[in-house]
Amino acid sequence: MAIPLDYVARETASNLWRNRVMALAGIAIVAVSLALVGTALVLRQSVARQIVALGDNVNVQIFVQASASGGELSAIRMLIHQTPQIKSCGYLDHQQSYQRMRSLFADEPTVAGVLTPATTPPVFECDLINPNDAPVVKSVFVGVPGVFSVSYPQAAVRSWQRLANIAQTICLVMAIVLLVCSLVLILNAIRMAIFSRRREIGVMKLVGATNWFIRVPFMLEGLVQGLLGSMVAVLFVLLANLGVHSLLGSSGMTSQVQPGSSTLLSPSNLPAGQLFTTEAIILVIGLIVGVAGSSVAVRRFLDV
Amino acid sequence: MIRFEDVTKTYKGSSITALRDVNVDIERGEFVFLVGSSGSGKTTLLKLLLREELADSGSIWVAGRDIGKLSKWRVPELRRNLGCVFQDFRLLPNKTVTENVAFALEVIGRPKNQIRAQVPQVLDLVGLGQKGERFPDELSGGEQQRVAVARAFVNRPLVLLADEPTGNLDPATSIGIMKLLDRINRTGTTVVMATHDVGIVDAMRRRVIELDRGHVVRDQARGVYGYGDDLPSSSRGVPAVAIGSSWSGEDSGEESLSAGRVAAVRARRGAR
Ligand SMILES: Nc1ncnc2c1ncn2[C@@H]1O[C@H](COP(=O)(O)OP(=O)(O)OP(=O)(O)O)[C@@H](O)[C@H]1O
Ligand SMILES: [Mg+2]
Numbered sequence: 268m269a270i271p272l273d274y275v276a277r278e279t280a281s282n283l284w285r286n287r288v289m290a291l292a293g294i295a296i297v298a299v300s301l302a303l304v305g306t307a308l309v310l311r312q313s314v315a316r317q318i319v320a321l322g323d324n325v326n327v328q329i330f331v332q333a334s335a336s337g338g339e340l341s342a343i344r345m346l347i348h349q350t351p352q353i354k355s356c357g358y359l360d361h362q363q364s365y366q367r368m369r370s371l372f373a374d375e376p377t378v379a380g381v382l383t384p385a386t387t388p389p390v391f392e393c394d395l396i397n398p399n400d401a402p403v404v405k406s407v408f409v410g411v412p413g414v415f416s417v418s419y420p421q422a423a424v425r426s427w428q429r430l431a432n433i434a435q436t437i438c439l440v441m442a443i444v445l446l447v448c449s450l451v452l453i454l455n456a457i458r459m460a461i462f463s464r465r466r467e468i469g470v471m472k473l474v475g476a477t478n479w480f481i482r483v484p485f486m487l488e489g490l491v492q493g494l495l496g497s498m499v500a501v502l503f504v505l506l507a508n509l510g511v512h513s514l515l516g517s518s519g520m521t522s523q524v525q526p527g528s529s530t531l532l533s534p535s536n537l538p539a540g541q542l543f544t545t546e547a548i549i550l551v552i553g554l555i556v557g558v559a560g561s562s563v564a565v566r567r568f569l570d571v
Numbered sequence: 572m573i574r575f576e577d578v579t580k581t582y583k584g585s586s587i588t589a590l591r592d593v594n595v596d597i598e599r600g601e602f603v604f605l606v607g608s609s610g611s612g613k614t615t616l617l618k619l620l621l622r623e624e625l626a627d628s629g630s631i632w633v634a635g636r637d638i639g640k641l642s643k644w645r646v647p648e649l650r651r652n653l654g655c656v657f658q659d660f661r662l663l664p665n666k667t668v669t670e671n672v673a674f675a676l677e678v679i680g681r682p683k684n685q686i687r688a689q690v691p692q693v694l695d696l697v698g699l700g701q702k703g704e705r706f707p708d709e710l711s712g713g714e715q716q717r718v719a720v721a722r723a724f725v726n727r728p729l730v731l732l733a734d735e736p737t738g739n740l741d742p743a744t745s746i747g748i749m750k751l752l753d754r755i756n757r758t759g760t761t762v763v764m765a766t767h768d769v770g771i772v773d774a775m776r777r778r779v780i781e782l783d784r785g786h787v788v789r790d791q792a793r794g795v796y797g798y799g800d801d802l803p804s805s806s807r808g809v810p811a812v813a814i815g816s817s818w819s820g821e822d823s824g825e826e827s828l829s830a831g832r833v834a835a836v837r838a839r840r841g842a843r
């Protein structure tokens with residue numbers, strides 16, 4: 268049997284209004300916990316993205332001065348061959364290095380605009396037998412004529428990843444705790460709504476309303492709470508994502524970014540696709556929490 | 572219309588058998604009083620009909636269906652065929668008279684135009700056509716009970732169940748309600764009413780089923796509240812037909828006559 272929409276909308280709205288303090292508490296906790304979920308997801312995705320950008324088998328980058336002579340370049344090549352810790356090396360000339368930088372800074376047009384092929388240093392990207400030897404390799408090449416700088420970005424990325432992992436775990440644990448709290452809050456809000464409507468429910472049962480007819484407004488009340496909470500969280504993630512970007516831009520941090528490690532440490536905003544996925548996940552979790560809370564309440568307290 | 576076959580009911584956690592081996596057969600269109608002292612099982616019988624409770628043994632038939640075998644999701648369907656009125660009215664205080672009656676149709680998914688058509692009709696029937704916009708607390712007890720009857724009847728149920736519908740009302744008001752139930756009965760609706768109201772039962776002379784500690788101890792067509800105790804023979808001698816017709820009388824003269832009669836029976840009972 269079809270349940271008239273206007274009836275359901277009216278009942279749900281009036282339930283929410285009657286218990287507005289409880290409903291608001293539920294919505295707020297859903298929002299906070301989902302904002303944490305969103306933060307964890309964003310952290311995870313931005314780390315994953317930077318690892319991909321760099322490639323997994325580049326342990327040490329040796330940047331050559333843009334003005335280095337051919338002799339200096341072959342001396343560096345020689346030294347690479349003589350260094351036992353290095354397994355293999357790839358060489359990116361001016362043009363290739365320039366292309367790489369442009370793609371790395373694709374999100375930051377100010378940086379990309381400053382670069383030219385001539386000013387971009389060529390780079391040797393070396394794979395080490397043991398990635399932990401990176402500092403030793405660095406000490407070998409620092410000061411060699413023609414070498415501009417040596418960095419081992421992966422190590423930096425790894426340590427940042429560890430940090431991000433910890434932050435992520437903390438966010439997720441807190442989010443789960445808060446999600447459980449919000450579930451209980453929503454459950455309680457629905458329980459109170461059921462209690463305050465026990466007369467109506469009694470009459471409905473008596474005149475032969477179906478179980479679904481009685482239940483749906485309460486289920487919807489939980490769903491609306493979950494939805495409103497998750498919408499706040501979606502907005503938070505959206506603004507935070509924009510905020511991080513514009514903050515970096517205005518502080519001039521991006522212009523100080525050096526080639527190498529520090530580019531990888533700068534948090535960047537997510538591309539639209541990933542942002543959309545994150546927001547969708549937040550919405551779905553919010554809806555699930557709302558529906559789960561109200562289902563349990565309806566099952567336990569609405570004995571039809 | 573309604574049949575109880577060897578129905579026994581004991582509530583969980585209770586040592587008293589609320590109903591024991593009850594056999595009752597009620598035809599379509601009958602008007603039946605359920606009488607018996609407090610705790611004799613009247614309300615239990617009505618609850619079994621509504622399937623608010625399940626019988627321990629025996630079977631209960633309503634409109635040709637064994638309601639004990641009804642799956643849970645078909646119970647609402649059963650209840651749509653049974654209108655219900657209680658001593659305490661059970662109106663929704665935050666809804667007007669019209670809204671209270673409309674609610675009963677709304678929550679079983681009736682279309683709006685049907686609701687708009689039927690609600691004023693039934694309010695006219697119960698004599699509250701002019702008071703649709705009032706709230707229950709702006710009505711007298713009798714008027715509130717009329718609203719409850721309207722709500723129970725608006726969906727045209729096959730059976731109207733009433734549990735002490737006049738229990739909270741004064742004699743004159745009770746008569747008004749009984750006239751209403753009588754009128755509803757005349758439309759072909761079966762009425763089953765549990766009551767302690769001696770005056771009403773004795774004056775209306777309809778079928779009386781008496782329960783005592785869960786047993787049916789009497790089932791009498793055109794019965795009175797109690798057996799040949801000290802009721803003056805003159806009162807018992809009143810031809811049932813005459814009183815019955817006075818109930819359907821619409822003019823005020825007959826109304827006051829029957830009111831006087833009920834009051835007289837009440838007074839005799841009270842003096843006993
Ligand atoms: N929910 C319940 N749980 C346990 N026992 C109950 C319950 N309801 C009724 N009873 C018992 O069942 C018996 C019959 O009760 P019932 O309510 O049917 O009586 P009644 O005839 O309606 O009485 P009254 O005239 O006072 O309304 C009583 O002994 C009562 O104590
Ligand atoms: Mg009772």
